[in-house]
Amino acid sequence: MGMKKFIKSKEFLSQIPSWEKNYKKDDTLQIAYDKSDWRTAPAVFSDHDLTILGEAVMEDWETPYMRELASIATSRGGTILEVGFGMGISANFIQQADIDRHIIIEANQDVAAKARNFAARALHKTEVIEGMWEDVIGCIPHETINGILFDSYPLCEEELYQNHFAFFPYAYSKLTGGGYSHTTLMK
Numbered sequence: 001m002g003m004k005k006f007i008k009s010k011e012f013l014s015q016i017p018s019w020e021k022n023y024k025k026d027d028t029l030q031i032a033y034d035k036s037d038w039r040t041a042p043a044v045f046s047d048h049d050l051t052i053l054g055e056a057v058m059e060d061w062e063t064p065y066m067r068e069l070a071s072i073a074t075s076r077g078g079t080i081l082e083v084g085f086g087m088g089i090s091a092n093f094i095q096q097a098d099i100d101r102h103i104i105i106e107a108n109q110d111v112a113a114k115a116r117n118f119a120a121r122a123l124h125k126t127e128v129i130e131g132m133w134e135d136v137i138g139c140i141p142h143e144t145i146n147g148i149l150f151d152s153y154p155l156c157e158e159e160l161y162q163n164h165f166a167f168f169p170y171a172y173s174k175l176t177g178g179g180y181s182h183t184t185l186m187k
Contacts, residue, residue, distance in 0.1 A: 043110035050087045057153050058086035066090040078146030083133050085115040095123050102126040105133050145174040
């Protein structure tokens with residue numbers, strides 16, 4: 001089943017908050033990164049942000065939002081899947097919760113290395129799976145995850161503002177009964 005072509009219509013753009021449009025600066029920005037380029041591109045970390053291929057992948061102003069997402073994802077404890085490590089902001093909040101296990105999927109090799117360093121000192125057992133989520137999600141058994149925090153970066157125009165949609169069927173199959181994702185999907 002192929003991905004449906006996405007067109008940013010005026011109706012769609014009217015639903016995007018103005019702060020997000022201002023943050024992205026240009027509604028017509030064309031995003032088209034090759035997955036292999038994204039995986040191997042240098043990740044540039046500062047005290048306040050993470051950039052890859054010149055894109056602001058994560059910034060520290062997101063901290064309150066990441067705290068809330070982590071709170072939702074960890075509300076049932078158990079095994080938590082985090083898709084996209086970024087600066088590790090949400091990972092730190094996940095580790096503060098009463099969980100059994102933390103699995104991180106990270107596509108970029110430099111960010112995955114940071115995630116492995118994080119995992120080595122994490123309070124709870126933490127495993128890092130390096131690769132695009134689409135390529136590695138199959139290694140996680142069905143109905144074994146209690147909560148999911150999905151925060152990957154869109155790599156093409158079709159994924160912009162909707163990169164999580166393709167993940168929903170996988171989330172449903174991986175979650176145990178009563179599990180939650182950052183979008184509070186329940187099974």
